[in-house]
Amino acid sequence: MTVRFPDDSVDGFPAPPRTATDRESRDIRYRQAKHEDRDALTAMYLDFDPEDRAQGIPPGDESGINEWLDVVMDEDALNTVARHDDSAVGHVMLVPDRDGASELAIFVLQGYQGAHIGTELVRTALGLAQREGLECIWLTVERWNRSAIALYEKIGFERTGDDSFELEMSLRLATPE
Amino acid sequence: MRLIVGVDASERAMAGLEEVVSRARQAGDAITVAVYDSSGSLAGAEATVRERLDTLDFDATVETLEDNPGSQLVELSESDGYDRIVLAGGQTSPLGKIQFDPVIEFVLLNAHTTVTLIR
Numbered sequence: 061m062t063v064r065f066p067d068d069s070v071d072g073f074p075a076p077p078r079t080a081t082d083r084e085s086r087d088i089r090y091r092q093a094k095h096e097d098r099d100a101l102t103a104m105y106l107d108f109d110p111e112d113r114a115q116g117i118p119p120g121d122e123s124g125i126n127e128w129l130d131v132v133m134d135e136d137a138l139n140t141v142a143r144h145d146d147s148a149v150g151h152v153m154l155v156p157d158r159d160g161a162s163e164l165a166i167f168v169l170q171g172y173q174g175a176h177i178g179t180e181l182v183r184t185a186l187g188l189a190q191r192e193g194l195e196c197i198w199l200t201v202e203r204w205n206r207s208a209i210a211l212y213e214k215i216g217f218e219r220t221g222d223d224s225f226e227l228e229m230s231l232r233l234a235t236p237e
Numbered sequence: 238m239r240l241i242v243g244v245d246a247s248e249r250a251m252a253g254l255e256e257v258v259s260r261a262r263q264a265g266d267a268i269t270v271a272v273y274d275s276s277g278s279l280a281g282a283e284a285t286v287r288e289r290l291d292t293l294d295f296d297a298t299v300e301t302l303e304d305n306p307g308s309q310l311v312e313l314s315e316s317d318g319y320d321r322i323v324l325a326g327g328q329t330s331p332l333g334k335i336q337f338d339p340v341i342e343f344v345l346l347n348a349h350t351t352v353t354l355i356r
Contacts, residue, residue, distance in 0.1 A: 115334035116356075132332050155332040163331045200334060225342055226334075 063161060063198040063220065063230055070216035071234035073187035076140055082175040086144050090184040093139035093151065100148035101129060101141065109170045114202060115226065118167060131155070132165075138192060140185040142168070142177055150177050152185035154197065161196035161230075162189065182215055190233050198230040238320040239267045243302075243310045243340060245275040245326045246282035251289050253325020253355035258295045268297040271313065273306030273340055275326065307343025314350040322348055325355040 077091035093101065105118045105125045113120075119128050132153040133139055142150030150168040157163055164185070168178050189197060199217070201208050203225065212229050221228025242257050244250035254270065261268050270290070274282045283301050290297055302309045314322050322344060328336045335356070337345075345352055 115330075115336070117333050128333050137332075153332055157331045163334075165332050165334070200330065200336070225337055 062159065063157075063196070063228065065161070065196045065198070065220065065230045065232045066218045067232070069195075069232040069234040070186075071190075073183050073190055073233075075187035075191045076184050078184060080180050082172070082177050082180075084175050086172075086175070088149070088172075088177055088180070089143045090140060090181060091143070092188055093133070093141035095133075097139075097141050097148060098129065098133065100143070100146070101133075101151055102126060104148040104151065104169055105129075105167070107169060108167065112167070112170065114165070114167075114205075115200065117165070138162070138185070138188055138194070140181060140188055142172075142181045144172070150181045152181050154185060154189055154194065157198075161198055162194055164197050164199045178211055179215065182211070186215070186231075186233060190235075193235070195233050195235055196230065197233065198228060200226040200228050203227050238264070239269070239318070240321050240323050241269045241271055241310065241314050241317075241319040242297075242323045242325065243271045243273065243306070243344065244286060244324075245273055245338070245340075246285040247275065247326055247328065249328070250326045251285070253323075254286070254289060255293060256355060257323055257325070258290075258293050258297075262295070268295075269300060269313075269317075269319070270297050271300045271302050271306075271310055273302040273310075275338055275340075279303060307340040308347070310340065310344055311348050311350075314348060319350060321351045321353060323353045323355065 079089050082088050136156050138154040140152045141148050149172040152166045154162040217229040217231045220230045272283045272286050324341050
């Protein structure tokens with residue numbers, strides 16, 4: 061699939077690592093996810109409510125989760141994790157496509173939703189992407205998922221896809237002069 | 238049962254076709270494979286499908302759908318009285334999301350025949 065990107069770029073995203081207090085007064089640490097975060101992420105996805113799956117991911121069982129994490133945590137991909145104490149509570153992945161752009165997805169554990177973590181996590185992942193020199197980011201989201209669409213629009217994503225089951229949105233990151 | 242199976246030549250679709258064939262062998266289903274193209278060559282897609290059926294050593298009718306394959310598939314299923322439409326195409330995005338192609342979307346929304354979507 062060929063994705064169209066907006067002409068105007070978006071700037072001002074914070075790079076990891078950073079800490080921010082969520083709406084429930086929890087200190088959430090945002091940082092680039094590396095191999096040592098793998099077990100915590102597997103545990104997070106084992107805890108994941110099937111209701112929050114999007115287009116078939118995350119997979120429902122441990123072997124499926126591990127196979128999928130092998131793909132999204134490949135060395136070409138950029139991963140950002142939100143941690144509360146020792147647990148992973150949110151994860152953003154940026155996985156390169158064949159056209160030099162990257163696909164983004166975010167998952168936040170149920171008990172941590174609605175606390176502004178999703179917004180901070182996506183913004184931090186985009187800060188990391190900017191630092192690593194990425195420019196074109198896209199995602200798909202189910203049409204009925206209005207809260208997610210609103211979150212992406214607030215961050216600066218635009219709707220760029222044609223009509224289908226999923227809505228396609230994309231964003232152009234500002235690059236250094 | 239008489240099944241009409243809509244496929245393009247993608248790996249997902251070929252894996253799905255293989256699954257349909259192995260069930261058809263057990264259940265004695267008759268299969269028509271309706272081939273549509275997602276990547277530029279309908280003849281190439283048809284050749285891929287015929288080759289796969291040869292490899293599987295399974296006898297099925299092969300039809301090609303040129304324009305508006307979704308609506309043709311729905312029409313064929315009704316006019317020829319198939320019991321079920323089986324779909325096996327679609328793509329997986331770089332990070333593993335399932336993406337339906339427009340043919341699958343059209344058939345799911347418009348078919349009056351029961352549709353099975355292979356995952």
